[in-house]
Amino acid sequence: MRQRIMHHGVRRRRERRRRAVWTGGELLVTVGVVLLLLVVHQLWWTNREARQGAQRRVEALEREWGQGGGADSGTAADSGSPSAAPRPPESPESPAERDAPATARDTVPTPDPSQAYAVLSIPRLHLRVPVAEGVGKRSVLNKGYVGHYPGTGQPGRAGNFAVAGHRNTHGEPFRYVNRLVAGDTVRVETSSAVYTYAVDRTLRQTSARDSGVIRPIPRSTVHPAHGYTAPGYYLTLTTCTPEYTSRYRLVVWGKLVSMRPR
Structure with missing residues (x-):
């Protein structure tokens, strides 16, 4: 019976193939671990870090304003109930603004870029976050x-107070704004007053370049049937949609319904 002779060249080629397969497997495992860590960082760590930082900034603003009211403080109009919302302000100047101190209604300070100067609260979403000047990431x-x-306009002023927030990662403050319905309240607190808006309309999806939604009289240039035709006191919330993408924008509009000086 003949014995099969294995040449050294064949052995070396087989050994190289085994090493290549092993090295490739190690690389795939390493890449998988790195990708998993990146996902964990984006979906968990950035949220944790941003939320803690935002909460500290809210507390700092409250100390500066000399009040420690939490998300549940405020008037009946802030409760999130449509029936509790007071009558909308009249144009061009609401009774609430006429009765406000001059420092609250006549002086509109210009915030420094990237500086947090207000607090936005949405009772239905249990959300309370700082508002800063600018939309840089x-x-x-x-x-x-x-x-x-x-x-765009400042809180409580005629025109459109327009803001943006992440829907996913980095604190994702606007993740659930799609759940807001007509009558839900949004409160904006500044050093001089507390403004309450009532959600009025929602544009579920529009182009990221649809600048009409943040104009003084907000109206979509992509979907002209969505928006307004007359001057008023508007609030606009914008975020990305669908979730985990930035292809389109989700827009929620509200109208000013009350102002309470500090």
Whole structure:
């Protein structure tokens, strides 16, 4: 019976193939672990870090304003109940603004870029976050803040107070704004007053370039049937949609229904 002779060259080739397969497997495992760590970092760590930082900034603003009221403080209009919302302000100046101290209604300070200067609360979502000037990712949004679009109106003023926030990662303050319905309240607190808006309309999806939604009289340029035609006191919340993408924008609009000076 003949014995099969294994040449050294064949052995070396087989050994190289085994090493290549082993090395490839190790690389795949390493890449998988790295990707898993990146996902954990994006979905868990950035949220944890941003939420803690945002909460500290809210507390700092409350100390600066000399009040320690939490998310549940405020008037009946802030309870989230549509029936509790007071009558909308009249145009061009509401009775609440006429009765407010001059420092509250005549002076509109210009916030410094990236500086948190207000607190936005949405009772239905148990949300309470700082509002900062600008919509830069690193300087504002990635900190878990809500960003105010430069050039749009300020809280409680005629025009459109327009803000943006992440829907996923980095605190994701606007993750559930799609759950808001007409009549839900949004409260914006500043050093001089507390403004309450009532959610009025929602545009479920529009282009990321639809600048009409943040104009003084907000109206979509992509979906012209959505928006307003007359001046008023508006609030606009914008975020990305669908979740975990930035292809489109979700828009929620509200109208000012009350103002309470501090």
